[in-house]
Amino acid sequence: IFHADPKAPDRTFSLAIPPPNVTGSMHLGHMLEHSLIDTAIRWRRMCGYNTLFLPGVDHAGIATQMVVERSLASEGLTRQQIGREEFERRVWVWKEKYGHRITEQMKRIGESCDWSRERFTLSPELSRAVLEAFVRLHERGLIYRGTYMVNWCPGCQTALSDLEVKHEDTQASLWHIRYPLKDGSRHLVVATTRPETMLGDTAVAVNPNDPRYSDLAGTTAILPLMNREIPIVFDEIADPQFGTGVVKVTPAHDPNDLEAGKRHNLPHVKVIGEDARMTAEAGPYAGLDRFAARKRVVADLEKLGLLEKIEPYTLAISKCDRCGTVVEPLVSTQWFVKTKPLAAKVLDAVNSGRIVFVPDNWNKTFFNWMENIRDWCISRQLWWGHRIPAWHCAACREITVAREAPAACKHCGSARLEQDPDVLDTWFSSGLWPFSTLGWPDNTEDLRTYYPTSLLITGYDILFFWAARMMMMGLELTGDVPFRQVHLHTLVRDPQRRKMTKTKGNVVDPLDINERYGTDAVRLALMGAAAPGTDITYSEERMMAARQFGNKMWNAARLILLNMDTAGIAPSLPEPGTPEMLEDRWIFSRLSRTTASVNRALEQHRYHEVAEELWQFFWHDFCDWYLEIKKLRLAPGSGLTNDWRNLLGVFSEYLRLQHPVMPFITEELWHRFGQETSIALAAYPQAGATDEAAEREMALLQEMITAARKLRADHGIDKKLLLEGVLYCRNGSKSVDLDVIEKLAAVKLDVRTGAAPDLTGAVRSTPEFDLVLRLPEVDHDIQRARLVKEIEQLEKAIADKDRQLASEKFLNSAPAHVVDSLRAKRAEQAAQLDKSRATLNTVR
RNA sequence: GGGCGCGUAGCUCAGUUGGUUAGAGCGCCUGCUUCACACGCAGGAGGUCACAGGUUCGAGUCCUGUCGCGCCCACCA
Numbered sequence: 001i002f003h004a005d006p007k008a009p010d011r012t013f014s015l016a017i018p019p020p021n022v023t024g025s026m027h028l029g030h031m032l033e034h035s036l037i038d039t040a041i042r043w044r045r046m047c048g049y050n051t052l053f054l055p056g057v058d059h060a061g062i063a064t065q066m067v068v069e070r071s072l073a074s075e076g077l078t079r080q081q082i083g084r085e086e087f088e089r090r091v092w093v094w095k096e097k098y099g100h101r102i103t104e105q106m107k108r109i110g111e112s113c114d115w116s117r118e119r120f121t122l123s124p125e126l127s128r129a130v131l132e133a134f135v136r137l138h139e140r141g142l143i144y145r146g147t148y149m150v151n152w153c154p155g156c157q158t159a160l161s162d163l164e165v166k167h168e169d170t171q172a173s174l175w176h177i178r179y180p181l182k183d184g185s186r187h188l189v190v191a192t193t194r195p196e197t198m199l200g201d202t203a204v205a206v207n208p209n210d211p212r213y214s215d216l217a218g219t220t221a222i223l224p225l226m227n228r229e230i231p232i233v234f235d236e237i238a239d240p241q242f243g244t245g246v247v248k249v250t251p252a253h254d255p256n257d258l259e260a261g262k263r264h265n266l267p268h269v270k271v272i273g274e275d276a277r278m279t280a281e282a283g284p285y286a287g288l289d290r291f292a293a294r295k296r297v298v299a300d301l302e303k304l305g306l307l308e309k310i311e312p313y314t315l316a317i318s319k320c321d322r323c324g325t326v327v328e329p330l331v332s333t334q335w336f337v338k339t340k341p342l343a344a345k346v347l348d349a350v351n352s353g354r355i356v357f358v359p360d361n362w363n364k365t366f367f368n369w370m371e372n373i374r375d376w377c378i379s380r381q382l383w384w385g386h387r388i389p390a391w392h393c394a395a396c397r398e399i400t401v402a403r404e405a406p407a408a409c410k411h412c413g414s415a416r417l418e419q420d421p422d423v424l425d426t427w428f429s430s431g432l433w434p435f436s437t438l439g440w441p442d443n444t445e446d447l448r449t450y451y452p453t454s455l456l457i458t459g460y461d462i463l464f465f466w467a468a469r470m471m472m473m474g475l476e477l478t479g480d481v482p483f484r485q486v487h488l489h490t491l492v493r494d495p496q497r498r499k500m501t502k503t504k505g506n507v508v509d510p511l512d513i514n515e516r517y518g519t520d521a522v523r524l525a526l527m528g529a530a531a532p533g534t535d536i537t538y539s540e541e542r543m544m545a546a547r548q549f550g551n552k553m554w555n556a557a558r559l560i561l562l563n564m565d566t567a568g569i570a571p572s573l574p575e576p577g578t579p580e581m582l583e584d585r586w587i588f589s590r591l592s593r594t595t596a597s598v599n600r601a602l603e604q605h606r607y608h609e610v611a612e613e614l615w616q617f618f619w620h621d622f623c624d625w626y627l628e629i630k631k632l633r634l635a636p637g638s639g640l641t642n643d644w645r646n647l648l649g650v651f652s653e654y655l656r657l658q659h660p661v662m663p664f665i666t667e668e669l670w671h672r673f674g675q676e677t678s679i680a681l682a683a684y685p686q687a688g689a690t691d692e693a694a695e696r697e698m699a700l701l702q703e704m705i706t707a708a709r710k711l712r713a714d715h716g717i718d719k720k721l722l723l724e725g726v727l728y729c730r731n732g733s734k735s736v737d738l739d740v741i742e743k744l745a746a747v748k749l750d751v752r753t754g755a756a757p758d759l760t761g762a763v764r765s766t767p768e769f770d771l772v773l774r775l776p777e778v779d780h781d782i783q784r785a786r787l788v789k790e791i792e793q794l795e796k797a798i799a800d801k802d803r804q805l806a807s808e809k810f811l812n813s814a815p816a817h818v819v820d821s822l823r824a825k826r827a828e829q830a831a832q833l834d835k836s837r838a839t840l841n842t843v844r
Numbered sequence: 845g846g847g848c849g850c851g852u853a854g855c856u857c858a859g860u861u862g863g864u865u866a867g868a869g870c871g872c873c874u875g876c877u878u879c880a881c882a883c884g885c886a887g888g889a890g891g892u893c894a895c896a897g898g899u900u901c902g903a904g905u906c907c908u909g910u911c912g913c914g915c916c917c918a919c920c921a
Contacts, residue, residue: 149919167918174921191921205921239920247921255919316918329919365847365916372918460916497914528869531858534849535915539856541870548869548883559880608858612868627880706887712875713887719876797865804863810901818863818902825864 068094129436130386130429131403133477138401142341142476143378145390145399147333149255150377151318154276155325158381159334161425162374163464165327167316174313175298176243178306179204179221182229188213188221189308191243193315194253195301196294199226199282200271203249205260208234210245224306225297226283233264252331272328290328335379335388335422342472343373349481355471358487358605359532362460369464378425385423392418431469434482456483459491461499487605490535492526497537508538520662521546527661528611549615550665553658556623557669560651563631567638571674576649577642582701582737583629584646585694590621591650596687598657614658622654625702632743648673653685700768701737707764707771708745714782715762715775724748725773728756747773760842765835767828780843787840794833801826 068090069079079087137143151160175195178187188204204221206213216232223230237260238247251261252268261268271282278285278293285293301307318327347370349355350363357363379388391400395414400406408415429436434453438446452474458467467486474482493499494506513522525546529536561571579585594617601609626647633643652673659666659679670679704727712723727749729736738751749771756763756770762778764771801822804810811819 162919193921237921242921254921256921257919259919318919361848362916368847369917464917491915499915529857534857537856539870541856544883545869548881551883552881555881555884557880562880604860606860609860612858616868623881624885631880709886710888716875719886720878793865801864804902807901813901814863822864829865 064091064094125439126429126432126436127386129432129440130424131389132441133428133432133436133473134389134424135401135403136477137337140476142338143335144338145333145335147331148336149258149329150332150334151327152274152330152332153320153323153325153327154274155320155323156382157274159332159377159379160320160327161377161427164321165318166321168319169314170317172313172315172317174243174311175301176308176311177224177248177301178308179224179246179248180306181216182220182222187306188232188246189244190246190248191311192248193313194294195297196278196282196285196290197250197253197271198223198248198297199278199285199293200250200252200269201228201230201248202251202261202266202269203231203233203264205233205235205238205247205249206245207236207238207240210238210240212240212245224304225300231264231266233260233266235260235263253329255329258331268331270331272330274330274332276328334377335390337376337378337428339373339376339472342476343370345475346370346468346471349471349475354481355483356485358485361533362463362488366463366468370468376425378428379420379422380425381421382423385426386429388420388422388424390420392420394418427465427469430466431473432477434470434474435478440478451478452481453483455485455487457487457489460488461491463488490530490532492536492538494538497535500538513543517543517547518550518664520665521550523663524549524611524615524661527607528615529608531608532606549619550662552619552623553662553665553669556618556627557651557672559627559631560647561672563634564644566636567634567641567644568636569640569644571672573648573652573670573673573675574640574645576653577645579646579691580642581633581646582694582697583626583740584643585691586698587621587626587650588646588688589691589694590617591653592688592690595653595657595685599684599687602660611661614654614661618654618658622650625698626650628744629740632740655679656682657685701740703766704736704741704769704771705745707766707769708741708747708773711762711764711771711773711775712745714786715777715779717775719746722746722748723773723775725762725771726750726752726756728752728754728770728772730755730768758842763839763842765832765839767831767835770835783843784840787836787843791833791836791840794829794836798826798829798833801829 065087068087071094072079072082072090082090134143151162151165152158153160153164172193174191174193176189176191177195177198178189180187188206190198190204192198201223206216213232217234219232220229221232222228233249235249237249237256238245249257249260249264249266250269251258251266252270253272258268260266269281271279271285272290273279276290278288278290280286282288282293285296288296298307318329319325320327346355347367350357350366350370357366389401389403391402391406391409392398393400393409393412393414394416396409396412398409398411399420400410400417402410405419406417409417432440434456435447435451438444438450440447440451456467456470470482474480491499496506498506500507517525521543525539525542526536528546529539529542564571576588579588594613597613598610601607601613630643630647638644655666655670656679663680667679670682675682708723708725712719717723723746725747727736727738727741729751730753732753736751738749742748756765756772758772762773762775762783805819805822805826
């Protein structure tokens, strides 16, 4: 999140950077953030600017650091002794090695020492904000505690929110099991993908409108293996179209069954425990792992002849996002946030345009999610994080929620209180980030100045986890939006286009990439590839290309500095002079266009266009043409001439324009050109006027030079060999800068007005000019081949236009400017075609 | 099951509201160790824009369908 300080927009800059490991996936944003951290540190060191670092919320990251500290302690070392770099290296290694198994590790370590959980939280300011947010939401009835079906991860040993559960299509089986009726008359067949849960069945359901089973009212079935009598109930839960139309009801292990159970007052039999093993309720299966129990149940049913059939079945299996363990739905008592009222505020904010997504690809998905949002389970049974500020009374079993540990139970006055052992979902505190970092709940100067923030930049993969929660929390707790715009950037994928995640191990270390290619090159490469809406495939080639660009900038700067020295000018960036020469008028016009495009692209968050425009301008306009021409003008000992002022003016503006993309090289060059203060403080360029006449004239000049080079290249003539020739200009020769053409094309030309009387020899003809060169030897085959190809292309282009121009409908319905420009282009091409044909005839 | 997106040069990708001969980088071919840069310069080859229809004077761009690929969301046994 960038805050522009409204009090001093040109002096102050502040930057809030979330830690790179919040989700474990590799973002474009993370890579850019790393370079921003570099930049910010540099700025602060350099000029003492108001660069504000705000605390992040990476609990797992902090926990990892704790583990490393702990392992150091066992070696008798401290963090200070080994130094920051070595410490960070070890943290990285540890993360690589253990990744998602952090919970397990933390528990082991936590049990073996006396660390209190509070040590795992971050800043006291953040803890206070979390506490305050929880208490206020609780007071408003937006946080409640209840017993519901939750997603339980046996790997992490904690409850999860819906978002932390990922669905994966898997080839599984559908087991059809016979449940005999109590009277022994027949049996019902139920289908299930989780046969072990049958041990917890408390009913069998059929659809009330299903004629096949209308005679079953009031009857009971015998639950196989457990030999328990269970009622047969009529409920919509059974779909007559699916399978046999009979469904087993397991209220303790399935959300739908839980609802059905409520409707029919069915008991809950919890046969799978938090450890993923069968409970005592599972009778003979108690103690077995759930998957082992599944095998045993199936085998036992088989033995009893109660297994009707096994069908292959594709099902979306639920797995824990963090550790990949198959999630078990369990009835459990947890804390929840009531999300509907919060979501309503968010929907209103987005609908009314107070929050805008850029690009808007995700609008539809976002609305869909918000409209169908379910309550958010926020309690976690982890070993780090913010403790829930709730105290359980041992006397009356009631709960007291308070900002500070209460001395007595609010309900019965007992002092036998114990704090809830659970901690909060990390995204709960993350959701407070935009304002907790500014001093909330206090009404601080920072909060008044910077809130709401202007822009959130984040990856779409945490849109719901983070952005949506910040909106809900912000609107509820501060009454205003946390940010006005959300730019959802793309993800960087690995070369096989897979998402980069720590669990897959296909991540790259941004610091390492920065080291290898240079931070600026990495930024340029990523920005150039970051077209909104589609992901970036990580490509080393792109990094290398961007590095070459950096070198090109560096070398161009060297050229300028060397020549300044020769000219007797101290390194400086003076105000631009008067554009008198064609190349000056042209480059200023091109620069204006580039500046306009870049500013527009920045506003629209089209960063790839920024990178491309800047690349194109610098390499192919500034270096290839402008500097090549200016080199001819610069004289030793000249002092600061108008030529120099123009050159330096353009260069200076370019550096400022490029600075957000490549902060380091531009800053460095800025200082090498004698600037005292940071380039970041210089005004960002705004577009000036364009000069279309200059652009046209320059295009003609370029065409003349290219024509000469092509003739030379076609005939394989040594570049250094000076060629003589004649240039016939249709509209006179006054504006032709002969010197430039001669130098850049290594030719010596007579310039005449009018058309060439004779097109024999090595000739390039255009409607504007004929260039005839005297070559040692003219290869007519080459000449002919080129002309024939040219003629073919022109004929096709003209034929296409003629077809359009012959159509009444086109002439009547197309806008005038389209018709006009088509006619003009046709005339031009026809003229060129005539010239080419005439030349071809002479070659024949 | 619902939603979003992709398929354009050998490779990686641009192409904002439909409008002149569809672009870039890398790679490839030819020639250059010219005093900023061989991480470079000059020139060049290479595309029936996945396929089939449709709308339109005009489609890479809009619509429909097909094929292939990817992502997000989803408690149907």
